[in-house]
Amino acid sequence: xxxxxxxxxxxxxxxxxxxxxxxxxxxxxxxxxxxxxxxxxxxxxxxxxxxxxxxxxxxxxxxxxxxxxxxxxxxxxxxxxxxxxxxxxxxxxxxxxxxxxxxxxxxxxxxxxxxxxxxxxxxxxxxxxxxxxxxxxxxxxxxxxxxxxxxxxxxxxxxxxxxxxxxxxxxxxxxxxxxxxxxxxxxxxxxxxxxxxxxxxxxxxxxxxxxxxxxxx
Amino acid sequence: xxxxxxxxxxxxxxxxxxxxxxxxxxxxxxxxxxxxxxxxxxxxxxxxxxxxxxxxxxxxxxxxxxxxxxxxxxxxxxxxxxxxxxxxxxxxxxxxxxxxxxxxxxxxxxxxxxxxxxxxxxxxxxxxxxxxxxxxxxxxxxxxxxxxxxxxxxxxxxxxxxxxxxxxxxxxxxxxxxxxxxxxxxxxxxxxxxxxxxxxxxxxxxxxxxxxxxxxx
DNA sequence: ATTGTTAGTGAACAGTGTTTACTTTCTGAA
DNA sequence: TTCAGAAAGTAAACACTGTTCACTAACAAT
Numbered sequence: 001x002x003x004x005x006x007x008x009x010x011x012x013x014x015x016x017x018x019x020x021x022x023x024x025x026x027x028x029x030x031x032x033x034x035x036x037x038x039x040x041x042x043x044x045x046x047x048x049x050x051x052x053x054x055x056x057x058x059x060x061x062x063x064x065x066x067x068x069x070x071x072x073x074x075x076x077x078x079x080x081x082x083x084x085x086x087x088x089x090x091x092x093x094x095x096x097x098x099x100x101x102x103x104x105x106x107x108x109x110x111x112x113x114x115x116x117x118x119x120x121x122x123x124x125x126x127x128x129x130x131x132x133x134x135x136x137x138x139x140x141x142x143x144x145x146x147x148x149x150x151x152x153x154x155x156x157x158x159x160x161x162x163x164x165x166x167x168x169x170x171x172x173x174x175x176x177x178x179x180x181x182x183x184x185x186x187x188x189x190x191x192x193x194x195x196x197x198x199x200x201x202x203x204x205x206x207x208x209x210x211x212x213x214x215x216x217x
Numbered sequence: 218x219x220x221x222x223x224x225x226x227x228x229x230x231x232x233x234x235x236x237x238x239x240x241x242x243x244x245x246x247x248x249x250x251x252x253x254x255x256x257x258x259x260x261x262x263x264x265x266x267x268x269x270x271x272x273x274x275x276x277x278x279x280x281x282x283x284x285x286x287x288x289x290x291x292x293x294x295x296x297x298x299x300x301x302x303x304x305x306x307x308x309x310x311x312x313x314x315x316x317x318x319x320x321x322x323x324x325x326x327x328x329x330x331x332x333x334x335x336x337x338x339x340x341x342x343x344x345x346x347x348x349x350x351x352x353x354x355x356x357x358x359x360x361x362x363x364x365x366x367x368x369x370x371x372x373x374x375x376x377x378x379x380x381x382x383x384x385x386x387x388x389x390x391x392x393x394x395x396x397x398x399x400x401x402x403x404x405x406x407x408x409x410x411x412x413x414x415x416x417x418x419x420x421x422x423x424x425x426x427x428x429x430x431x432x433x434x
Numbered sequence: 435a436t437t438g439t440t441a442g443t444g445a446a447c448a449g450t451g452t453t454t455a456c457t458t459t460c461t462g463a464a
Numbered sequence: 465t466t467c468a469g470a471a472a473g474t475a476a477a478c479a480c481t482g483t484t485c486a487c488t489a490a491c492a493a494t
Contacts, residue, residue, distance in 0.1 A: 009440085009492080016441095038482060048443050050484080059482065114398050115332070166403040167392075167421045174391020175384075181331050186383040204384045207428035215432050226461070226471085233472095255451060265474045267453080276451065 017055045019045060025066055032108035033063055033115075063112065070109040071134035074102045075141075082141050088154055089209065092145055096205040099138075099172050100179070104197070107180035114173070142169060146212065155212040164212060171208045175201070234272045236262060242283055249325035250280055250332075280329065287326040288351035291319045292358075299358050305371055306426065309362055313422040316355075316389050317396070321414070324397035331390070359386060363429065372429040381429060388425045392418070 006014075023044045027036045038059055042049040056062040081094045103110040113135075130136040143165040149155035155164075178185045179197070186200045223231070240261045244253045255276055259266040273279040298311045320327040330352075347353040360382040366372035372381075395402045396414070403417045 007492095013441090037480085039480085049482085050444080051442055053483070054441060111332075114394065115328075163403075163417070163420060164424070166417070167424050170392040170395050170403075170421060171388035171425070172391065173395060174389065174393075175387040176391075177331065177394055178383075178387050178390060186380075186387075200380065200383070203380060204387060207381070207384050207425075208388070209428075211424035211426075211428040224461095230471090254449085256449085266451085267475080268473055270452070271472060 013055075020052060020055055021062070021065060024062055025069075028063070028066055028108060028112075029106060030108075033112050036063070067109060067113045068134060070106060071113060071138065073106075074099060075134050075138050077102050078138060078141055082145060088149060088152060092149065092209055093202070093205045095141070095145060096168070096172055096208060097201050100176050100201045100204075103176035104179045104201075107183065110176055111180040114177070139165060139169065149212065153214060153216075156214045159212055168208055168212075171204070175204050230272075237269060237272055238279070238282060241279055245280070245283055245329075246323060246325060250329050253280070284326060284330045285351060287323060288330060288355065290323075291316060292351050292355050294319050295355060295358055299362060305366060305369060309366065309426055310419070310422045312358070312362060313385070313389055313425060314418050317393050317418045317421070320393035321396045321418075324400065327393055328397040331394070356382060356386065366429065370431060370433075373431045376429055385425055385429075388421070392421050 020041070024036060024041055027041065027044070036059075038052055039049050042052055052062070056065075077098050078095055081091065081098050084091055084094075086094070131140070143161045146155065146159070146164050146168070147161040150157060150159050150161060186197065237258070241253060241258055244258065244261070253276075255269055256266050259269055269279070273282075294315050295312055298308065298315050301308055301311075303311070348357070360378045363372065363376070363381050363385065364378040367374060367376050367378060403414070
């Protein structure tokens with residue numbers, strides 16, 4: 001083990017790697033994975049197409065890194081809400097709504113994060129490294145929150161947090177995908193779309209939480 | 218207006234068109250839109266690639282037709298349940314579950330039906346021809362069912378059927394997409410995945426309905 | 435100073451959807 | 465029945481794509 005954890009050459013390499021990722025990010029955000037071509041990317045940063053392959057073994061690997069970074073962003077935002085000490089019901093709704101908002105902000109990223117065949121090969125939570133992945137961590141935040149709800153009696157006692165978390169995730173995923181693919185969803189008519197969307201996101205989150213709520217009395 | 222609504226030539230043409238679609242269908246079901254290449258398709262049916270373009274103006278148009286036919290299948294299945302005279306709650310849950318089941322049966326079709334950029338250009342329900350499209354009709358079935366629930370007092374009075382239909386659709390869409398992209402979702406571990414999935418689909422549908430239910434008491 | 439690794443490149447390979455110019459085949463009217 | 469015109473079908477090319485290979489230039493370490 002050498003002392004220097006980063007040689008000058010290594011730092012320079014990381015810098016270029018980052019520059020490639022940054023250029024890719026901006027194209028990807030605008031046009032998605034299909035719009036991001038290695039040749040165009042190479043031209044943008046004044047390299048030959050083949051040069052990219054000295055830094056990434058394939059386009060998929062490059063895109064995977066963009067997706068992972070994006071899910072890190074989702075996780076950060078959700079954590080910010082989840083760790084607050086506001087009342088449970090409010091906190092739960094805010095978490096769900098936040099997930100959608102971040103997803104809606106980068107629709108191409110969100111859609112791509114779930115469209116990749118690499119993800120589709122195995123079960124979600126038995127995938128190697130799922131627990132450690134950003135997606136897995138986001139799932140855990142959700143499950144813990146539901147467990148809290150069950151323990152405090154806010155949610156029905158018979159609810160299995162793991163199972164419910166998957167159901168809730170699916171529901172939020174659905175809205176996120178709808179917005180990603182149909183940018184104006186769910187606005188009835190164009191015009192003040194963001195207000196209508198905000199209201200809808202909150203309605204949707206509310207519906208999902210209601211589905212789990214206990215009704216004493 | 219001529220009497221003959223289909224000349225021999227025309228019938229022959231439709232036959233070949235159908236043969237192309239049929240060959241495309243089987244490849245598409247197995248490998249999705251990316252796996253379906255015009256050249257491979259042409260080879261399968263012993264035509265030159267260019268010949269396909271005498272019947273379809275583009276690959277997108279061909280795929281669009283596959284998608285529309287698929288959504289017709291969904292609609293048929295859902296209608297079969299929706300038109301039954303079983304108790305409302307049971308009927309509603311069965312409709313939602315059916316939507317998922319048909320989608321899960323042809324994951325590539327379902328994913329593609331929502332992935333196309335052509336869909337993503339406008340609002341869902343202000344798209345020209347949305348009301349007439351199979352997707353639009355499925356949406357109407359859902360909205361009418363929710364309206365029925367509100368009228369009979371099963372669902373909360375303040376619920377707007379149009380809005381709620383979008384929320385419910387998003388929830389079901391989410392699960393359908395999860396299953397489409399992650400074939401083993403939501404099984405925790407491989408083994409008896411279809412039973413686990415059946416149970417989960419019903420749990421999910423139940424959660425979604427519960428979100429709208431009124432609690433008199 | 436020399437050796438070996440790394441950065442970077444131009445050209446090619448194997449695909450893709452699509453268009454164009456061309457030939458063949460068939461059809462509908464004089 | 466003949467004959468013009470439309471339609472069916474094709475080979476070859478265009479403009480792309482991701483990726484690999486052989487090669488050169490630069491740099492690091494012994």
